């Protein structure tokens with residue numbers, strides 16, 4: 001699923017960036033470009049980072065849930 005439409009970056013690539021050590025949207029942007037332009041996807045990127053770090057950096061076993069709760 002595409003998360004960053006400006007850069008065409010999907011959730012898999014963002015998870016890879018987190019797996020490589022990204023812990024904030026700025027680092028994710030530096031690693032894969034997601035969130036580097038309009039910033040509209042940053043809440044979704046933060047959610048991926050939060051979920052992965054909460055899951056022990058493995059992305060959890062149920063990574064197909066919502067990106068962001070209301």
Ligand code: FES
Nearest residue numbers: 004006037038039
């Ligand atoms: S949608 Fe990601 S920077 Fe614009």
